[in-house]
Amino acid sequence: MNNVKLAIQNRTEELVKEFEECLDQMRAGANCLPEDHEFRTFQCWICEKLASLELLIATHHTFPDNP
DSSP: OOHHHHHHHHHHHHHHHHHHHHHHHHHTTOOOSOTTOOOSSHHHHHHHHHHHHHHHHHHHOOOOSOO
């Protein structure tokens, strides 16, 4: 596996772990969002995290010469 794919896989796994931990906290009645966050809802927080992954993919994505 090349470094780009590994970086994307690692970031994806990190995000899944963050989402799961936050959901567990929310189920327990806690607020998982950082106190200094700009996000109003959990969905906004998820969208921001996914956007960072999308940027990582877009930045490092290369197209093969032959589709």
